[in-house]
Amino acid sequence: MAALFPAQAKVHPSFSEPELIMTYAQASGFMNTMAGSAPRVRLGSDDLYVYVNRLDIRTEALTAQFASNWLPSPTLEAGYEQAQTYLVRNRVVYDRHDMAAAGRYAVSLPTAYEYGQRQGIFQQLRSIYLYGYNAANGEGLLNVAGATNVTMPADNLGNTTVETYDNGDMVEFLLGQYVNLKTRMFQSGGGISNRIVILSPQRIFLQFQAASIVQVTSYQRPGGGTNTVAGTMQKLAEEIGDTIEWYYDDTLIGKGAGGTDAVIMTTPEIEIPTIPGMNTNEFGKLGPATKAVNLMYTDVAAPIKIDTPTPDGGIASVLETRATPGWCWRPQGLTILSMQYS
Incomplete structure (x- = not known):
């Protein structure tokens, strides 16, 4: 933690530009792989675990011309899943002299520190969502068993x-991976529309979006010879009622098998398969049930800020939030692609 605002020596007369040359970081789209495209704000500030119940069914019926004294019944098996929560915090300490030094650079030090703290916490949440805090526990989307x-x-x-x-x-x-994803989740027919999210490094997404033009011999529908890999996939998905969304995250570089780039393809929410009349997924009407596939729980929508005075006349500002790592309730809805870029 430091606020480095050195003294300046300027020639006068001169003009000083009031705008700053800022350092920027990538705005990751990792939250869009969550159900609802945002964390679930349901934790208490001291909740150490999150639990969710599950219910499995195996159905059976007897078919015969005559009545039988023995009849089978559905088997219901209940259980639960759990995830640990982690407290993410950071702190800054400054006084009026630090604020005066920052003011000479036209910087509001309290605001700059708060934005920096929030960015650090959000980047940490991104890390535990994708990679977990303890990978051995299957935490994080890239470590999901199944x-x-x-x-x-x-x-x-x-x-x-x-x-x-x-x-x-x-x-x-x-498209083969997209079809396999929907097939594993029974997301075909019955008017089902899915949101398919692909999270990849920029160098892969931009290649597919802007540079990889699909040959007319490969794609002869409208756009053949002019559409890209990403555009072709989007058009074909739209024809069956789905949408494909692409987002960036460069921390996925080198995170695939053998040091390749990792690309996440997922459907963040599942739609309940149904059909009029004799519905072979009739049990799916039971509730309450969740459609979520990937989640992260937090205790607050934005980090809590706690300001306290220090003995030497300064201010200590703490930001904190509690969150689970990335949690996939339905591994069938998650595909990790390992793609060698160059």
């Missing part, structure tokens, strides 16, 4: 990197 992990195969020409991959083959590979 998630589907796929390594990008070679294309028809033997290319194995995103930069050299045949664009038509890339569309087919990604």
Whole structure:
């Protein structure tokens, strides 16, 4: 923790630009992989665990021409899942002399510190959501037991990197993973529309969005020869009522198998399969039930700020929040792609 605002020596007459040259960080889209695109603000400030009940059913019926003395019944099996919570905090200490030094640079020190603290906490929440605090416990989306992990195969020409991959083959590979994701979740038919979210490093997303033009021989619907890998996928998904959203996170660079880039493909919310008449998912009408696939719980929507005076006349400002790591309730709805960029 430091506020480094050195003294300045300027030539006069002169003009000083009031605007600052700022250091910026990437605005990650990790929250969009959560159900509802935001954490669930339901924790108490001292809650150490979160529990959720689950209910499984195995149905059975007897078919015969005549009545039987023995009849089977559905089997209901209940259980629960749990996740630890972690307290994320940081602190700054400053006094009026620090504020005066920052003021010479046209900087409001309390505001700058608060934004910096919030950014640090949000980056920490991003880290435990994606990678967990204790990976051995299966925390974080990249450590979910039962998630589907796929390594990008070679294309028809033997290319194995995103930069050299045949664009038509890339569309087919990604659409295959999209189809497999929906198939595992029984998300086909019955008017179901899904939100499919893909979280990837910028260098992969931008390649698919702007540079990888799909050949007309591979995509002969409107846009063939002009649409990109991302655009082609979006158009094809829209034709069956789905949407595909792409978001950035460069911390996924090198986090795939063997040091490749990791790309997360998920449906953050599941839709309940249903059909009029004889519904073979009739049990799905039971409630209350959740549609969530990926979650993070927090105790507050924004970090709590606690200001206290220090003995030497300064101010100590603490920001804190309590949160769970990334928690996937339905691993069938999560695919981790390992893609070699170059």
